[in-house]
Structure formats: structure tokens, C-alpha cells
Amino acid sequence: MKHKKIQGSLIIFLLVINTLLFYILFIMEFDPPTDSKTLADTNTHTESNTDTPSNAESKGTQSISFSSMLHPLLVERGNQLIQKAADTGITVVVTDDYRSAEEQNQLFKKGRSIGGKIVTYARGGESYHNYGLAIDFALKTPTGEIIWDMKYDGNNNGTADWYEVVHFAKSLGFEWGGDWDQFKDYPHLQMDFGLTLRDLQKGAKPDNSSLTATPSPK
Numbered sequence: 001m002k003h004k005k006i007q008g009s010l011i012i013f014l015l016v017i018n019t020l021l022f023y024i025l026f027i028m029e030f031d032p033p034t035d036s037k038t039l040a041d042t043n044t045h046t047e048s049n050t051d052t053p054s055n056a057e058s059k060g061t062q063s064i065s066f067s068s069m070l071h072p073l074l075v076e077r078g079n080q081l082i083q084k085a086a087d088t089g090i091t092v093v094v095t096d097d098y099r100s101a102e103e104q105n106q107l108f109k110k111g112r113s114i115g116g117k118i119v120t121y122a123r124g125g126e127s128y129h130n131y132g133l134a135i136d137f138a139l140k141t142p143t144g145e146i147i148w149d150m151k152y153d154g155n156n157n158g159t160a161d162w163y164e165v166v167h168f169a170k171s172l173g174f175e176w177g178g179d180w181d182q183f184k185d186y187p188h189l190q191m192d193f194g195l196t197l198r199d200l201q202k203g204a205k206p207d208n209s210s211l212t213a214t215p216s217p218k
């Protein structure tokens with residue numbers, strides 16, 4: 001009798017110890033390190049949708065999903081641009097890529113028939129965006145703010161980040177809207193593949209052989 005009682009309490013004792021050990025191990029295993037939490041947070045922010053390019057937000061520092069209507073070479077070079085900038089400590093945000101003619105017409109109304117500032121001089125079909133051959137960029141600060149400040153030197157290397165991005169973009173074959181004589185479009189980067197807007201309006205398409213070639217910046 002006495003023997004059984006001792007055996008019983010021993011089993012209970014062992015069970016309690018076991019549970020405690022298990023509990024301790026469980027806590028150690030599953031207490032999430034703070035790093036992984038911030039990582040997860042960042043991931044949710046980097047997931048973005050390019051189908052509504054006007055409010056497209058940051059899409060991460062390495063590669064982003066562009067509109068499926070954007071020319072493949074611009075997708076490739078756009079991602080390279082983002083990567084190059086990231087390597088230099090600059091976060092580039094692509095705020096706009098492909099725009100349908102209707103979206104372009106809507107944008108054209110801004111500052112004209114509807115309020116706000118004029119943001120474009122191109123109607124539907126008059127912008128390289130309408131043919132998937134242009135992207136617009138902005139910068140993202142460490143606090144997550146999207147800025148168009150051309151003097152901002154976030155990586156503190158003595159050169160404004162904006163111009164560093166422009167430099168990279170040109171080396172990747174982009175033409176910069178800031179180089180235009182008439183309407184300077186500083187966030188704008190495009191590749192024309194030697195095609196004028198008139199050519200494109202008439203239905204001309206970029207030559208497929210130019211997919212591998214770097215279009216020379218003008």
C-alpha cells in the first residue's frame with residue numbers, strides 16, 4: 001500500500017517536471033526574436049500592387065512587380081536600377097509605370113478641368129507610359145516617406161540621391177525626362193527603342209532584337 005502511494009506521487013512528480021521542462025523548451029523555441037518581427041512587417045509593406053500605379057508604393061529594395069504591360073526590358077532595367085540604388089543606400093520607389101490611354105486622359109484633367117497642379121502635358125496615347133515604355137520614380141526615406149526632393153542626400157555621400165539614381169538610370173539605357181528642353185519631367189524615365197510617339201500611335205512596336213540591346217540614351 002505504502003509502496004504504491006510513493007510510486008503514485010513519484011509519477012505525478014515526474015509528470016509535473018516533464019510538463020515544466022516541456023513548457024520551458026516551448027517558450028525558448030517560440031519566443032520570436034525581434035528581428036523576425038520587423039522582417040515580417042517589412043514584407044507586408046513591400047507587397048504592393050502595380051495595377052493601380054498612381055498609388056503604387058514602395059516595392060522593396062531588390063525587385064518589384066511591375067505592370068504586366070510594361071516592356072520586359074524596362075522591367076529588367078527597372079529592377080537593376082532599384083538594386084543599384086539599394087547598393088548605394090538609396091531606396092527607389094517606382095510610382096508609375098504603364099498607363100492606359102484612359103488613365104492618361106484622367107491624369108491630363110488634373111490642373112485643368114479638375115483641381116490640383118498640372119502633372120502632364122500628354123493626353124491618352126501621347127505618353128511613352130501608354131506604350132509600357134516609361135516609369136516614374138521617387139525616393140523613400142528610412143522613415144518610409146516618399147519624397148521628390150532632388151537635393152536630398154540620404155546616403156550622405158555628397159551627391160544628391162536623385163542625381164545618383166538618374167546617373168544609374170542613364171547607364172542602364174534610360175532617357176531622363178529632366179533632360180528635356182520644354183517640359184522637364186524629373187521623375188520620368190523612358191526607353192523609346194528609336195520609336196517616336198507618332199510611330200507608336202500608328203501601331204509600331206519595339207523591335208524584339210532590342211530586348212537584349214541597351215538602347216542608347218539620348
Ligand SMILES: [Zn+2]
Pocket residue numbers: 129134135136185187188189
Ligand atoms: Zn512619366
